[in-house]
Amino acid sequence: MPPPLADWFAARGWRPRPHQLAxxxxxxxxxxxLLTAPTGGGKxxxxxxxxxxxxxxxxxxAQRNDRLHTLYLSPLKALAVDVRRNLEAPIAEMAVxxxxxxxxxxxxxxxRQRQRRKPPHILLTTPEQLALLLSYRDAAKYFARLRxxxxxxxxxxxxxxxxxxxxxxxxxxxxxxxxxxxxxLSATVAxxxxxxxxxxxxxxxxxxxGGPGPRPEIKVMAASARxxxxxxxxxxxxxxxxxxIRGQQTTLVFVNTRAQAEVVFNxxxxxxxxxxxxxLHHGSLDVGQRRKVEAAMVRGDLRAVVCTSTLDLxxxxxxxxxVIQVGAPKGLSRLVQRIGRAxxxxxxxxxxxxxxxxxxxxxxxxxxxxxxxxGELDGEAPRRGGLDVLAQHILGxxxxxxxxxxxxxxxxxxxAPYAGLSRxxxxxxxxxxxxxxxxxxxxxxxxxxxxxxxxxxxxxxxxVARQYRLNVGTIVQEPMIKVRLRRGRNLGQxxxxxxxxxxxGDTFAFAGEILRFEGMRETTATxxxxxxxxxxxxxYYGGKFPxxxxxxxxxxxxxxxxxxxxxxxxxxxDWLAMQRRRSVLPGPDGLLVEGFPRGGKHYxxxxxxxxxxxxxxxxxxxxxxxxxxxxxxxxxxxSEYALAVWSLNQVEDVDPLxxxxxxxxxxxxxxxxxxxxKRTFRxxxxxxxxxxxxxxxxxxxxxxxxxxxDLIYDVLRKYEPEHILLRATQADAATGLLxxxxxxxxxxxxxxxxxxxxxxxxxxxxxxxMLEIGREAxxxxxxxxxxxxxxxxxxxxxxxxxxxxx
Numbered sequence: 001m002p003p004p005l006a007d008w009f010a011a012r013g014w015r016p017r018p019h020q021l022a023x024x025x026x027x028x029x030x031x032x033x034l035l036t037a038p039t040g041g042g043k044x045x046x047x048x049x050x051x052x053x054x055x056x057x058x059x060x061x062a063q064r065n066d067r068l069h070t071l072y073l074s075p076l077k078a079l080a081v082d083v084r085r086n087l088e089a090p091i092a093e094m095a096v097x098x099x100x101x102x103x104x105x106x107x108x109x110x111x112r113q114r115q116r117r118k119p120p121h122i123l124l125t126t127p128e129q130l131a132l133l134l135s136y137r138d139a140a141k142y143f144a145r146l147r148x149x150x151x152x153x154x155x156x157x158x159x160x161x162x163x164x165x166x167x168x169x170x171x172x173x174x175x176x177x178x179x180x181x182x183x184x185l186s187a188t189v190a191x192x193x194x195x196x197x198x199x200x201x202x203x204x205x206x207x208x209x210g211g212p213g214p215r216p217e218i219k220v221m222a223a224s225a226r227x228x229x230x231x232x233x234x235x236x237x238x239x240x241x242x243x244x245i246r247g248q249q250t251t252l253v254f255v256n257t258r259a260q261a262e263v264v265f266n267x268x269x270x271x272x273x274x275x276x277x278x279x280l281h282h283g284s285l286d287v288g289q290r291r292k293v294e295a296a297m298v299r300g301d302l303r304a305v306v307c308t309s310t311l312d313l314x315x316x317x318x319x320x321x322x323v324i325q326v327g328a329p330k331g332l333s334r335l336v337q338r339i340g341r342a343x344x345x346x347x348x349x350x351x352x353x354x355x356x357x358x359x360x361x362x363x364x365x366x367x368x369x370x371x372x373x374x375g376e377l378d379g380e381a382p383r384r385g386g387l388d389v390l391a392q393h394i395l396g397x398x399x400x401x402x403x404x405x406x407x408x409x410x411x412x413x414x415x416a417p418y419a420g421l422s423r424x425x426x427x428x429x430x431x432x433x434x435x436x437x438x439x440x441x442x443x444x445x446x447x448x449x450x451x452x453x454x455x456x457x458x459x460x461x462x463x464v465a466r467q468y469r470l471n472v473g474t475i476v477q478e479p480m481i482k483v484r485l486r487r488g489r490n491l492g493q494x495x496x497x498x499x500x501x502x503x504x505g506d507t508f509a510f511a512g513e514i515l516r517f518e519g520m521r522e523t524t525a526t527x528x529x530x531x532x533x534x535x536x537x538x539x540y541y542g543g544k545f546p547x548x549x550x551x552x553x554x555x556x557x558x559x560x561x562x563x564x565x566x567x568x569x570x571x572x573x574d575w576l577a578m579q580r581r582r583s584v585l586p587g588p589d590g591l592l593v594e595g596f597p598r599g600g601k602h603y604x605x606x607x608x609x610x611x612x613x614x615x616x617x618x619x620x621x622x623x624x625x626x627x628x629x630x631x632x633x634x635x636x637x638x639s640e641y642a643l644a645v646w647s648l649n650q651v652e653d654v655d656p657l658x659x660x661x662x663x664x665x666x667x668x669x670x671x672x673x674x675x676x677x678k679r680t681f682r683x684x685x686x687x688x689x690x691x692x693x694x695x696x697x698x699x700x701x702x703x704x705x706x707x708x709x710d711l712i713y714d715v716l717r718k719y720e721p722e723h724i725l726l727r728a729t730q731a732d733a734a735t736g737l738l739x740x741x742x743x744x745x746x747x748x749x750x751x752x753x754x755x756x757x758x759x760x761x762x763x764x765x766x767x768x769x770m771l772e773i774g775r776e777a778x779x780x781x782x783x784x785x786x787x788x789x790x791x792x793x794x795x796x797x798x799x800x801x802x803x804x805x806x
Contacts, residue, residue: 002056004094019210020046023183024053026206027148032182034154034196036189037210038340043185044083046210047150048072048122050183054147055098055121068119070148071173073127073166075156077104078294078310080124083152085298087122098122103129106287116142127157127166128473131392134172135399135469146177149202154184155333158198159380161474161687164389167415171201172397175411187340188333190379197382201414214349216339218369220362221355222569227362230768233260234326234357238267241324244353246274248321250297251304254338255326256545258282258308262509264326265306266535269512280512281307284480285492289511309334311341323352328364330640331548332371332378339372360641360768362572364547366564367554378550383735385417387429387728388688389474394433395689396472398449399465402456405430428724430457432688439720440712448689470694476683482524483510491515491527499525509535523699546611547640549742555641556588556609578764583757585765590753591746593654594763601634602650605766606658607642610746613739615643620670621662626651637773644769654756660747663740671730672717676737681729682709683736688725 001009001016009015016024019037026033027050037043051070074080080102087100099120103112105128115123116133119142125133133139149170157163173180182199189195196205221244223237234241245251245268253268255261265280272278279293279302290310296302300319305311323342329335335352342350354365390412397403409426412418431437434457436446448464449457459465480493491511502508502517507530509515516530558564565576579585586592586607593606604626608615615638622645623633632648651657671677685691691708693699716723734741757763762770 002053004056004096005052008090008094016049017042017046017210019043019208020049022206022208023047024049026208027181027183030181030203032184032199032202032205033208034184034186034189034192034199034205035208035210036186036192037208038187038213043187043210044086044152047152047183047185048087050181051122051148051150052098056094056096066118067145068121068123068143069146070122070150071130071143071146072122072124072150072152073130074124074152075126075162076153076310077106077126078290079152080104080126081291081294084124100124105129127162127169128475130169130173131165131396131472132469134169135396135465135472137401139400140176143173143176143180146173146180149173149180149182151182151184151199153186153337154195154198155186155188155379156337158195159383161386161389163198164383164385164415164417165393165474167198167201167385167417168389168393168412170199171411171415174202174414188336188377190333190377194379194382197419198416200416212375215373215375216336216342216350216352218339218352218354218372220365220369221353223355227356227569227571228358230358230771232327232357233263234355235263235267237326237355238264239271241326241355242268242271244322244324245276245278245304248303250300250302250320251322251324252311252320252338252341253304253306253324253326254311255306255308256330258284260327261306261308262512265512266509266514268304268306276303277301278304278306281305281310283308283310284494285511286490288490289492321351323350324355325352325365326355327357328361328547328640329354329368330364330545330551332368332376332551333548334545335368336372336377358768359572359575360639362569363555363558364551364640366568367558368551370558370564371551371554376550378548383417384731385415385421386474386684386687386731387425387724388684390418390421390426390429391433391688391724392468392472392474394430395448395459395464395468398433398457398459399468402452402458404456425724432724436690437716437720437723437725439716439723446690466696467692468689470696471686471689471692474687476686481520483515483527484524486518486526486528494525507535546613546739547609549610549745552609552611553588556586559585560588575764583759583763583765584755587753587755589749590755591658591750592755592757593658594757594759594766595651595654596759596761596763596766597650598762601646601648602631603644603646603762603766603770604651604654605642605644605763605769607765608746608750609641610742611739612638612640613737614743614746615639617738617740617743619643619645621666622657624666624670625657625662629657637769639769639772642766642769644766644773646773655754658747658750658754660744660751662747663744667740671733677729677733678710678713680732680737681713681725684725684728684732685709685712688728690725 019035020042023033023035023046035043035046055069072083084100084102091098091100100122101115101120102124103115104126157166170182180202182202184199192207196207199205221237221240223240225236228236255264261280261282268278279296281290281293293305297305320342323339325335325338339350339352342352354369356362356365397408409423413421434449435441436443440446448460450460451457481496481499483491483494485491494510504517504519506517507514514530514535515527518526518528565573576585583594584592591606591608593604595602595604619636619638623636626633626647630649631651634646636643636645686693690712716726
């Protein structure tokens with residue numbers, strides 16, 4: 001280790017840990033490395049050790065010429081900013097002339113241009129910015145002497161389309177910089193050998209295990225108020241959450257959606273009699289506001305931050321004493337990641353408090369806490385690379401210079417998600433990028449590649465390259481509208497469709513305040529502060545995590561375990577005991593289906609525990625089957641845990657309704673009519689460059705993009721049903737909005753294990769789902785009747801709950 005670095009360690013009484021030295025040794029031996037180490041285990045320092053040793057060693061003067069030595073890739077802009085801060089401080093103390101800079105979508109254009117002319121020694125950036133840098137004609141020269149690529153929080157990228165784009169970029173980098181080695185870092189890898197495959201495009205990969213670290217301390221909150229039967233905002237526990245914040249120096253309060261972040265922050269602020277400094281952080285807020293919150297956390301000025309996944313990963317705030325997860329975590333790896341934000345120090349356990357929103361979430365929180373204590377993680381199976389992402393990459397490659405199809409195919413197949421890509425599929429994607437495909441080739445605007453006499457493909461012109469760079473990336477968001485205070489600052493962005501439903505004078509919660517909508521000016525919504533009033537429109541769109549397959553299985557296992565049930569809070573334990581008396585509890589491998597009459601209708605309730613997306617698709621297909629069978633269904637409602645369908649006629653034989661052939665003709669007929677399929681196609685079309693959202697100086701509205709994509713979708717289905725983008729859309733449907741793959745696994749698992757329980761009235765387990773229906777269709781005396789049916793002994797409690805929900 002070079003003297004400046006060794007002296008810096010010694011001055012702090014630190015010694016490199018074994019896994020940090022192992023990363024250094026393997027990298028020096030010419031291997032790429034995957035390091036799995038717990039949060040607080042110094043994995044980020046381990047990732048940079050080879051770079052720092054190179055840049056500070058005897059050859060450091062030569063290494064520190066104006067060239068890029070190390071590329072750091074992060075899934076979050078905030079993480080890149082945080083790592084830059086943590087690197088710059090010791091580099092300044094050691095007085096070595098190493099330049100570290102970050103490059104994200106928030107970086108000023110002038111700085112990004114300067115970084116291309118005069119690169120820093122260490123560049124911290126994102127997969128999207130890597131794709132941009134690779135699209136320039138001088139990319140090979142820019143990256144030629146790159147030595148290390150550090151990929152932080154690799155698990156957060158590998159299982160989605162951003163990972164596809166990253167893998168393709170890494171494969172391209174391996175050709176431009178053959179001496180560069182890749183170092184992947186992650187605290188939550190369920191299958192390290194599988195994850196290492198993501199890095200092997202740059203040569204052999206060594207997996208370094210940093211050990212499990214100390215077990216976290218996790219508690220599930222027993223709120224002073226009664227746990228609701230349904231609902232997702234967790235307002236019953238806000239007083240307890242505030243008390244937990246008061247008892248700690250610094251707390252991170254994680255929620256699952258931006259809407260929930262706004263609601264939780266506002267309720268905590270109303271309870272804040274001590275005037276504690278509590279902040280809000282989510283992706284729709286203005287970047288300046290987010291950076292202020294992050295800086296205040298670093299200084300230790302805040303007692304709590306209410307945040308979403310924007311602060312999930314890697315932020316090194318050693319002073320955080322407690323993590324509070326409001327609402328069920330939905331996945332073990334996500335929970336472990338969030339818990340790791342607390343006590344971000346070596347060999348100290350993290351402390352976490354889980355706050356369930358309703359009774360089903362109590363089960364999920366208990367199952368998740370036990371699984372984490374058992375050292376379990378949930379991981380996703382390796383995904384096949386998206387053909388829409390491949391189309392984007394092919395166009396980006398052409399922007400960077402001419403290529404031969406054979407060479408590019410070989411390079412693409414070295415990217416882990418595309419290892420099994422057939423040449424026919426590659427050729428179809430290439431033809432789409434070059435011509436638009438059979439149905440669209442007559443339109444000049446879809447011809448984005450030209451071909452020379454030697455067979456090399458090149459970008460068709462500078463306009464095509466400009467459009468690629470304006471629209472690069474795989475994150476498809478709803479079109480956004482800026483929100484600005486009248487005669488004041490910019491607060492952030494909100495989805496266009498949400499603003500469209502407002503009328504002047506409507507109030508809503510955003511940026512931690514109650515705002516009054518004053519009108520639109522071009523692409524900006526003007527608002528004013530509306531102190532002392534309730535938000536008329538309380539929420540807006542926000543991503544919702546699906547319940548992971550592994551955690552769903554743990555919940556089913558908990559329900560089947562007498563000992564685990566006996567450790568649940570008394571109200572939940574009594575609820576499940578009532579269910580056993582009235583019906584049965586769902587089993588770990590089968591499917592419980594209950595039927596009961598109510599209000600002139602017949603209800604069919606099943607409990608797959610497979611997540612809302614899979615249940616919504618099941619509801620769509622089930623109602624089609626019931627219609628054909630003459631049951632005359634009226635509608636359905638789905639939650640993360642269960643599905644209810646109501647019909648005019650009673651279902652006598654349920655087994656045929658849940659046959660695996662549901663995913664055959666029924667699925668094809670429904671997909672032909674489904675707007676969800678068109679929505680999936682729109683996302684694919686945006687990623688593949690068929691539709692450009694951004695143009696110089698302007699951005700298409702959501703309505704414009706939807707109109708364009710719907711029109712093209714109908715044309716392709718009619719004239720070229722095998723078009724490569726329709727194939728990509730069908731593949732996305734299996735794991736995206738429709739979750740067809742997971743539904744198919746559930747149907748296969750329950751064959752021969754379906755337990756049908758005809759009942760004379762609603763079961764206790766069905767009450768939460770019936771209350772979800774009640775929010776829209778059940779009123780007045782019907783609520784009292786419903787809850788009385790569910791339980792004679794707990795009728796008063798149920799009535800109190802209905803009063804809060806309705």
